[in-house]
Amino acid sequence: MENPLKLCMESRFVVCRIVALLLIIAACTNAQCPFPCSCTGVTVDCWKKGFTSAPTSYPPNTEILDLSLNSISNLQGTEFDGLRNMLSLKLQGNSISSLPVGIFKDLARMETLGLHINRLPSLANNPFAGLRNLKTL
Missing domain, CATH: 1.20.5 (Single alpha-helices involved in coiled-coils or other helix-helix interfaces)
Structure with missing residues (x-):
């Protein structure tokens, strides 16, 4: 024993x-969850966190990213690189004034893109090219 x-x-x-x-x-x-955001499963919640620029690192499995109601004014064009599983991106309620060419190039699966309440006077160079599954803008 x-x-x-x-x-x-x-x-x-x-x-x-x-x-x-x-x-x-x-x-x-x-x-890779940006501080002070919260990451749960495939959702990254950065709603109303005071960002003046979008974070550049997210969990690779991100499907839903909420960056709404921040103070983001400029996007460099690489913030969402590699997020191939993205289905929904919320950017409404910021101060975004332009969308760089290729900003959404890796987001072919995206279905929902929230851009209202920004400062986009016009959209040049078709920033939505490649968004084959986009259903809601």
Whole structure:
């Protein structure tokens, strides 16, 4: 018969290792969540966080990104690079004055794009090229 104290110590060790592994996985999952946004599943919520420029790093599995009601005035054109799973991008209620060529080039799956309540006097160079699945603008 095995020593009960030894079995208890071994069990605690295994539990501690499992907890440590879960904490590491959780930390890696949110590693690219822009501060002070909240990231839950495939949603990145940066609503009304006081941004003056859009963050440039998001979790790679992001499908819904809410950047509405900030003070974003300029977009460089690379903020959304690599977000190939994006379905919904909310940029309304900012001060965006232009959309750079290619800003949405990786967002072919996107269905919803919110741009109202910005300062877009006109849209040149077809910034929506490549948005094959866009249903709501």
